[in-house]
Amino acid sequence: MAENTEKRGKILIVDDNEDVLLSLNMLLRQHVEGIRVITDPERIGEFMDSFHPDVILLDMNFRRNASSGEEGYRWLDFILKRDSKAVVLFITAYIDTEKAVRAIKSGAIDFIPKPWDNAKLRGIVESAVQLSRTRHNPAPAIPCEDMPVLIGESPQMQLLKRRIEKIGATDANVLITGENGTGKDVVAHLLHYHSARADRPFVSIDLGTVPEQLFESELFGYEKGAFTDARNAKEGRLETAAGGTAFLDEIGNLTLGVQQKLLTMIEKREMSRLGSNKLRKIDVRLLAATNADLPQMVADGKFRQDLLYRINTIELHLPPLRERGEDIILLANHFARMITRRYKMEDVEIGESARRRLLGHSWQGNVRELQHVVERAIVLASSRVLEEEDIEFSKTMPTRTVQETLNLDALEQDAIIKAIDRSNGNLSQAAGLLGISRYALYRKIEKFGL
Numbered sequence: 001m002a003e004n005t006e007k008r009g010k011i012l013i014v015d016d017n018e019d020v021l022l023s024l025n026m027l028l029r030q031h032v033e034g035i036r037v038i039t040d041p042e043r044i045g046e047f048m049d050s051f052h053p054d055v056i057l058l059d060m061n062f063r064r065n066a067s068s069g070e071e072g073y074r075w076l077d078f079i080l081k082r083d084s085k086a087v088v089l090f091i092t093a094y095i096d097t098e099k100a101v102r103a104i105k106s107g108a109i110d111f112i113p114k115p116w117d118n119a120k121l122r123g124i125v126e127s128a129v130q131l132s133r134t135r136h137n138p139a140p141a142i143p144c145e146d147m148p149v150l151i152g153e154s155p156q157m158q159l160l161k162r163r164i165e166k167i168g169a170t171d172a173n174v175l176i177t178g179e180n181g182t183g184k185d186v187v188a189h190l191l192h193y194h195s196a197r198a199d200r201p202f203v204s205i206d207l208g209t210v211p212e213q214l215f216e217s218e219l220f221g222y223e224k225g226a227f228t229d230a231r232n233a234k235e236g237r238l239e240t241a242a243g244g245t246a247f248l249d250e251i252g253n254l255t256l257g258v259q260q261k262l263l264t265m266i267e268k269r270e271m272s273r274l275g276s277n278k279l280r281k282i283d284v285r286l287l288a289a290t291n292a293d294l295p296q297m298v299a300d301g302k303f304r305q306d307l308l309y310r311i312n313t314i315e316l317h318l319p320p321l322r323e324r325g326e327d328i329i330l331l332a333n334h335f336a337r338m339i340t341r342r343y344k345m346e347d348v349e350i351g352e353s354a355r356r357r358l359l360g361h362s363w364q365g366n367v368r369e370l371q372h373v374v375e376r377a378i379v380l381a382s383s384r385v386l387e388e389e390d391i392e393f394s395k396t397m398p399t400r401t402v403q404e405t406l407n408l409d410a411l412e413q414d415a416i417i418k419a420i421d422r423s424n425g426n427l428s429q430a431a432g433l434l435g436i437s438r439y440a441l442y443r444k445i446e447k448f449g450l
């Protein structure tokens, strides 16, 4: 998912657990325009009218010991009756495929599992805000000032940028390939931005996170009564993208049945919702991405050859970061600027020893991994020049070997951030790790403005 320094979206969080409210608020407030939290779901309507949230994060269970999620479905229904385009994310500790399928069929967009992974949670909320804006407002999905940036001056990246500009101006379907985290999502946004459809919606669908049973209803939508939980009709993501661009990420995951339906849509430019025979005209430009070997999948009978021909009119390949040399440092500096701006910190410099360490790493997680490494280094470093010891790679180097700061406040903040991170935002657990009470932790969070 493309990162942006802009704060975007208004979020309403509804959960009876104050810990959850506090940690979600803490995590998200740096990234969004506004947050309101309520413990009482009866007040949802009032806040929908006065605050106009882009996204509602909704707990599934409110009564003590409840775990069926029935209350969540009831409140979801209430929200969708009030605003059929509302974007709701369920917060839940108990999730299985059956429940996920039912929730999404009932109109929720996605889930936030408890405990959550901070980076993933930010990604889910960011996509939900974008979807809400697209649903509620046919205005440009990507205003000029939000044009995504593709950093890189290596010969491969220069060539790629030239091709993006050329291809963007056409309406060709494009298949973007590359390992995870190489920037496929950024390229898809750029292709849209350079196209004549730039002022129309850009709708991204990650088929790696949508359960297989929901591919068809998510992509093509459904009519009321199409299946048991279809209490209201819902437009599919492809319809939402009408006139603009649909980006199907992880297209290799599509089942053969849905591949057929997608092929028909590309060839005939029409589609029907689930539970309806009515054909609707549809004009979408299709971009797709994968890190799978689609020709091999065709050979194995798992991917339709005719669909592959349709989606790979043009193929753009993103090279792994380890093959891009100095781009690593350009990107690290870019992320450093982005992160210090986001957290309103002083600028940092990447020192010589840190550069060497970054250049020597194999970057299996590509640009996404680099972004996380830089963010962690900046948040935890004790000086404004990052050195070798500030660069920690996940798992391979779990402990810092640096001469740490001896400033007690800084040490305390550092420990609090680590504890919250390690307990995935669960403040009771974080307080336990720190050996203090939950209330003492709240006070410290307030004191340090974390």
Ligand SMILES: Nc1ncnc2c1ncn2[C@@H]1O[C@H](COP(=O)(O)OP(=O)(O)OP(=O)(O)O)[C@@H](O)[C@H]1O
Pocket (backbone or CB within 6 Å): 001, 002, 003, 149, 150, 151, 152, 178, 179, 180, 181, 182, 183, 184, 185, 186, 187, 249, 291, 331, 367, 368, 371
């Ligand atoms: N060349 C680049 N310049 C600036 N930022 C980049 C670049 N490449 C990737 N990023 C950033 O790195 C992160 C991962 O990129 P992105 O989500 O586009 O990767 P992806 O290939 O789509 O990953 P996945 O296969 O896991 O979906 C994002 O935050 C994105 O903004």
